[in-house]
Amino acid sequence: MIFLIGFMGSGKSTIAKMVSEKTKYPYIEMDQAIEEAEGMKIRDMFASKGEQYFRDKETEFLRHLKDEVVLSTGGGVILREENRVLLQEGTVVYLKAEWETIVERLTGDTDRPLWKGEDSEKKKRFDERLSLYEQAADVVIDVDQKTPEEIAEEVMGRLK
Ligand SMILES: Nc1ncnc2c1ncn2[C@@H]1O[C@H](COP(=O)(O)OP(=O)(O)OP(=O)(O)O)[C@@H](O)[C@H]1O
Ligand SMILES: O=C(O)C1=C[C@@H](O)[C@@H](O)[C@H](O)C1
Ligand SMILES: [Mg+2]
Structure with missing residues (x-):
C-alpha cells in the first residue's frame, strides 16, 4: 500500500492518480470513500456530527484497509497516533x-471545511502539523x- 500524506492542497489526489497508473494499484480517495460510506459530505459531517465523528471514520477506514492500493489520505489523518501506527502497514x-x-x-477554494x-x-x-507529517x-x-x-x-523512484 502506498499512502500519500500532506496538507490540503499539497497534491495528494493529483499525484495518487498518477502513481496508481504507474503502479497499476487501484487509486482510492479516502475522503470520498468516507463520504460514500456515510452518505454525507464531509462538510455536512463536520457540521452535524462534529469533527471527532469524522476522525473516528478515518481510523475505521484505515483499520479495514488491506489490499494493495494508492491511497490519497485526508489532510488530517496524521493527527491521531493510532492512525500514524496504522499507516506503517504501507x-x-x-x-x-x-x-x-x-x-x-x-x-478561492470553498470546498474544504478546514480551509476557512x-x-x-x-x-x-x-x-x-509539520512535525506529525515528518514523523509519519x-x-x-x-x-x-x-x-x-x-x-x-x-x-x-523512492519506492524501489
Ligand atoms: N505539482 C503541482 N503543480 C501545480 N499545481 C498542482 C500540483 N499538484 C497539484 N496541483 C493543483 O493544486 C490543487 C490541489 O491539488 P490536490 O487536490 O491534488 O491536493 P490534495 O493534497 O489532494 O488536497 P486535499 O487534501 O484538499 O484533497 C489542484 O488544483 C491541483 O491541480
Ligand atoms: O486537513 C484536514 O484536517 C482535512 C482535510 C481534508 O482532506 C478532509 O479530510 C477534511 O476536510 C479534513
Ligand atoms: Mg485531495
Missing part, C-alpha cells in the same frame, strides 16, 4: 509543500516548483 509518502505553495493553490477563517489560523494549523513519513518529497509528472516520477 509506504508513507509525504508531499511536503511550503505554506506559500498551499496558499497559491487553495486561494483567518490566514493566521490556517497557517497555525499548517505549522502544528517513510519518504519525504518536496513538491514546490515541480510539475505533477516530476513528483510522480520521484515517488516511483
Whole structure:
C-alpha cells in the first residue's frame, strides 16, 4: 500500500492518480470513500456530527484497509497516533509543500471545511502539523516548483 500524506492542497489526489497508473494499484480517495460510506459530505459531517465523528471514520477506514492500493489520505489523518501506527502497514509518502505553495493553490477554494477563517489560523494549523507529517513519513518529497509528472516520477523512484 502506498499512502500519500500532506496538507490540503499539497497534491495528494493529483499525484495518487498518477502513481496508481504507474503502479497499476487501484487509486482510492479516502475522503470520498468516507463520504460514500456515510452518505454525507464531509462538510455536512463536520457540521452535524462534529469533527471527532469524522476522525473516528478515518481510523475505521484505515483499520479495514488491506489490499494493495494508492491511497490519497485526508489532510488530517496524521493527527491521531493510532492512525500514524496504522499507516506503517504501507509506504508513507509525504508531499511536503511550503505554506506559500498551499496558499497559491487553495486561494478561492470553498470546498474544504478546514480551509476557512483567518490566514493566521490556517497557517497555525499548517505549522502544528509539520512535525506529525515528518514523523509519519517513510519518504519525504518536496513538491514546490515541480510539475505533477516530476513528483510522480520521484515517488516511483523512492519506492524501489
Ligand atoms: N505539482 C503541482 N503543480 C501545480 N499545481 C498542482 C500540483 N499538484 C497539484 N496541483 C493543483 O493544486 C490543487 C490541489 O491539488 P490536490 O487536490 O491534488 O491536493 P490534495 O493534497 O489532494 O488536497 P486535499 O487534501 O484538499 O484533497 C489542484 O488544483 C491541483 O491541480
Ligand atoms: O486537513 C484536514 O484536517 C482535512 C482535510 C481534508 O482532506 C478532509 O479530510 C477534511 O476536510 C479534513
Ligand atoms: Mg485531495
